Amino acid sequence: MAEQHSEVDRFFVREQMVEAMPPPGVRRGAGDWFRRNLFSSVPNGIMTILALLFLAWSIPPLIQWAFIDAVWEGTNREACLGPDVGACWAFVKAKFGQFIYGRYPIGERWRVDLVFLLLAAGLVPMAIPSAPYKALNALFLLVIFPVAAFILLTGGFGLRVVPTEFWGGLLVTLVVAITGIVVSFPLGILLALGRRSKMPAVRLLSIAFIELWRGVPLITVLFMSSVMLPFFLPDGVSFDKLLRALIGVAFFSSAYMAEVVRGGLQAIPKGQYEAAAAMGLGYWPMMYLIILPQALKLVIPGIVNTFIGLFKDTSLVLIIGLFDLLGIVQFNFTDSNWATPQTAATGFAFAALVFWIFCFGMSRYSMFIERRLETGHKH
Amino acid sequence: MSTQEGASAVAEEQARIAEEVRAMAAKDQPAIEMIDVHKWYGEFHVLRDINLRVKAGERIVVCGPSGSGKSTLIRCINRLEEHQRGRIIVDGIELSDDLKRIDEIRREVGMVFQHFNLFPHLTILENCTLAPVWVRKMPKRQAEEIAMEYLTRVKIPEQAHKYPGQLSGGQQQRVAIARSLCMSPKIMLFDEPTSALDPEMIKEVLDVMVDLAQSGMTMVCVTHEMGFARQVADRVIFMDAGQVIEQNVPAEFFENPQHERTKLFLSQILH
Numbered sequence: 001m002a003e004q005h006s007e008v009d010r011f012f013v014r015e016q017m018v019e020a021m022p023p024p025g026v027r028r029g030a031g032d033w034f035r036r037n038l039f040s041s042v043p044n045g046i047m048t049i050l051a052l053l054f055l056a057w058s059i060p061p062l063i064q065w066a067f068i069d070a071v072w073e074g075t076n077r078e079a080c081l082g083p084d085v086g087a088c089w090a091f092v093k094a095k096f097g098q099f100i101y102g103r104y105p106i107g108e109r110w111r112v113d114l115v116f117l118l119l120a121a122g123l124v125p126m127a128i129p130s131a132p133y134k135a136l137n138a139l140f141l142l143v144i145f146p147v148a149a150f151i152l153l154t155g156g157f158g159l160r161v162v163p164t165e166f167w168g169g170l171l172v173t174l175v176v177a178i179t180g181i182v183v184s185f186p187l188g189i190l191l192a193l194g195r196r197s198k199m200p201a202v203r204l205l206s207i208a209f210i211e212l213w214r215g216v217p218l219i220t221v222l223f224m225s226s227v228m229l230p231f232f233l234p235d236g237v238s239f240d241k242l243l244r245a246l247i248g249v250a251f252f253s254s255a256y257m258a259e260v261v262r263g264g265l266q267a268i269p270k271g272q273y274e275a276a277a278a279m280g281l282g283y284w285p286m287m288y289l290i291i292l293p294q295a296l297k298l299v300i301p302g303i304v305n306t307f308i309g310l311f312k313d314t315s316l317v318l319i320i321g322l323f324d325l326l327g328i329v330q331f332n333f334t335d336s337n338w339a340t341p342q343t344a345a346t347g348f349a350f351a352a353l354v355f356w357i358f359c360f361g362m363s364r365y366s367m368f369i370e371r372r373l374e375t376g377h378k379h
Numbered sequence: 380m381s382t383q384e385g386a387s388a389v390a391e392e393q394a395r396i397a398e399e400v401r402a403m404a405a406k407d408q409p410a411i412e413m414i415d416v417h418k419w420y421g422e423f424h425v426l427r428d429i430n431l432r433v434k435a436g437e438r439i440v441v442c443g444p445s446g447s448g449k450s451t452l453i454r455c456i457n458r459l460e461e462h463q464r465g466r467i468i469v470d471g472i473e474l475s476d477d478l479k480r481i482d483e484i485r486r487e488v489g490m491v492f493q494h495f496n497l498f499p500h501l502t503i504l505e506n507c508t509l510a511p512v513w514v515r516k517m518p519k520r521q522a523e524e525i526a527m528e529y530l531t532r533v534k535i536p537e538q539a540h541k542y543p544g545q546l547s548g549g550q551q552q553r554v555a556i557a558r559s560l561c562m563s564p565k566i567m568l569f570d571e572p573t574s575a576l577d578p579e580m581i582k583e584v585l586d587v588m589v590d591l592a593q594s595g596m597t598m599v600c601v602t603h604e605m606g607f608a609r610q611v612a613d614r615v616i617f618m619d620a621g622q623v624i625e626q627n628v629p630a631e632f633f634e635n636p637q638h639e640r641t642k643l644f645l646s647q648i649l650h
Contacts, residue, residue, distance in 0.1 A: 269494075269496075271492060271494050271496035272496060272498065274459050274492065274496060275490075275492065275496035275497075275498070276498075277459065277485065278457055278459060278485055278488075278489075278490040279485065279486075279489075279509075279510035279514060279558075279559075279562060280482045280483075280485035280486040280510065280514045280562070281510065281513060281514060282478075282482060285513050285514075289509060289513065290498055293500050294498075294499065294500050297500065373500070375499060375500055375542040375543075375544055
């Protein structure tokens, strides 16, 4: 018997190939899914039960407050007074115009609407990869739209001039955030390349810029721009407060963006640079065609992180007297017409919801783009 | 129609290369000339007293133990590495700090790397057309036709629209060769092109290289494929400790090595 066995071990020639079979023991169905995902082990089961208890404890009161007990209609605080009143959505409804436009003159608000509309018209087809005319679309979004938006919002050319002091709400939030994003992305890339440059002067300047802006809090930057800067400018020279805030925010986020992009540049293997150089590509074509497309793809999560941070940091312009969405919501708490116990909570909930929609949208879109750019295994 | 045009374009290219090789040979201008070249990595003297003349159309195999400086040597030819002493003249142009001249040389010198270095974010076809379109300013359509011809020549035209990550190592290296050829280089450098490949894939790459060698291309190959060296090389150069120890025609080199170090090396790699 043993002899026979060793015989088998020594000589073997396969006569028939084994066909691929499905793995054993895979059951499908709801019960199996629960067992594998929610109760696969004792600690996992405990966590599942705790999470369910937490949801059962937190969700019903929230729904009760936000929907069932909420006040939807009303013209002043009277509607939202009472022992068991929930969210005072009537307040948001009454102040909605201010939340969106700030103190922008009511008769001119169509101009802001038009800007929002143009932005959407440019952004939506740009964001859909299969939409045609990408080059024209980019031209519209990066050249025509900013000029049009500037004229529409500030006035001139026959339009009534609206100083930026009157801007506010979501308008200011979007102006600051979008300018910050549009400036910081290319500037950050240039700074990241500069920091890795072989030219000492370029490298030193980039490092100085990045470390200077990264080393100070955004609040300090905004204070400096609004309080200190006028001291350094000659008498009679002043420029717009919003513009100063825009420059401060843009430079600030450029420094962060630069470091994110640098992380991506460092992750690109040396061989990619060498292959590009060996075929005679110069520095800029190499960066544009080979290195940056790969580096930026790698750091999409970091880039979007910076964008989202920037979007939320726009609220800090409040401290230099500009009213972004959150600022104008808070400002309206002081309106005695709407002073109720629920006003603040409702206002904050509304502001949080708006911020969340924008940030979550950016997050989801970036994940979509990441999946789209996936081209198989890395080297 | 289009493939015919592409085929004739490749034929024209080959005719052009042959013509250039003849012209250079007639002028007795070497394709590559290295005179008393030295290089240091920090304190480490990595290349010492390198004197090398490669004639147009000549096929050179460089071998030697790891760390002997053979990769550094060929990377100096297209200035991926900078030499600190001596002169290197490639295709009649001397390498110096002049970036313009370096790019001029790099346009005429193709390079194939150990790790392929294909661009993972571009398709195979885009990998092949990138340099002709951006460096040679060739119309995209024409570049694509030529690329398809070379991809056919390395026997993977059907992979043109895939990404490098979807190909096997041997296929990727053949794409890398086709990508270099699309620039119609006068000289091809190979830096251990089969060292990172699975054993079963080495032959498909070597076949392409043999085919290329037989078409008259000037080639400098760092490789340990001694069968390849015997078959196509005009000269084998053996390096150790940053210097050329011995060079000879393949038959003599393998049958009758002179230097003790060469004998030892050959006894280690030829079983």
